[in-house]
Amino acid sequence: MRIAILGAGNVGGGLGRAFAAAGHDVVFGVRDPESVKTLAALADIPDSVAASPGVAVEGADVVVFAVRPVAITATVSELPSLAGKVVIDAMNRFDAEVTARSTTQDLAQLLPGAKLVKAFNTIGFENFGSAGARSIPAAMFIAGDDEDAKRVAMRLAEQIGFQPEDAGGMANTKVLEEMVKVWMALAQAHGRTVAFAISEG
Numbered sequence: 001m002r003i004a005i006l007g008a009g010n011v012g013g014g015l016g017r018a019f020a021a022a023g024h025d026v027v028f029g030v031r032d033p034e035s036v037k038t039l040a041a042l043a044d045i046p047d048s049v050a051a052s053p054g055v056a057v058e059g060a061d062v063v064v065f066a067v068r069p070v071a072i073t074a075t076v077s078e079l080p081s082l083a084g085k086v087v088i089d090a091m092n093r094f095d096a097e098v099t100a101r102s103t104t105q106d107l108a109q110l111l112p113g114a115k116l117v118k119a120f121n122t123i124g125f126e127n128f129g130s131a132g133a134r135s136i137p138a139a140m141f142i143a144g145d146d147e148d149a150k151r152v153a154m155r156l157a158e159q160i161g162f163q164p165e166d167a168g169g170m171a172n173t174k175v176l177e178e179m180v181k182v183w184m185a186l187a188q189a190h191g192r193t194v195a196f197a198i199s200e201g
């Protein structure tokens, strides 16, 4: 698949490396193709390219949002309609930016007709490339109302080594953002490689 990742920072770069290692084509959509972060991401991923957000999403099968939430509106303003396109939101919004709505719910309003899903937000970016090497698989929670988008996100999560878990509908996307506060507390004790896992019994 061709995956357009909007944002080439910690999360965008980390997901880009993992998706490329799984055999996908990665194109970054960024405000500055020459920024230090963008150049670092490109250097790590053979054949990846960076362009403006509007150009990056052209012909993409999947679009991933991995910018800072303050940049959502400006980034969306550069995009064509994403109606019918699978859009994965990997962002979290905290602190002064906190609202009762998730970034995914904001995107649903800003991108009418897009097939939205929340994923890849409940673990530190350092873990995207090493998920397949864990003795106990790390769960990747995926929430949204669009079943196609959920299927795509779950397949991508599995391909890069996570155990994908259906975490419910759009209403739970804010819950997944809040879960990160728990992950951060756990990371204090266990380090940033800590992950949520499923225990059945």
Ligand SMILES: NC(=O)c1ccc[n+]([C@@H]2O[C@H](COP(=O)([O-])OP(=O)(O)OC[C@H]3O[C@@H](n4cnc5c(N)ncnc54)[C@H](OP(=O)(O)O)[C@@H]3O)[C@@H](O)[C@H]2O)c1
Residues within 6 Å of the ligand: 006, 007, 008, 009, 010, 011, 012, 030, 031, 032, 035, 036, 037, 038, 066, 067, 068, 069, 070, 071, 074, 075, 090, 091, 092, 093, 120, 121, 122, 123, 124, 125, 126
């Ligand atoms: N860090 C983690 O472990 C982690 C894990 C899961 C989810 N998240 C969430 O993912 C999101 C991104 O986090 P990150 O750690 O990847 O951040 P980051 O390393 O700072 O990267 C942010 C990206 O957003 C772009 N950006 C920032 N401000 C912008 C603006 N005003 N206009 C346009 N683009 C802008 C940056 O572009 P420039 O390079 O041009 O500045 C960069 O590409 C956040 O919501 C975060 O909570 C983080």
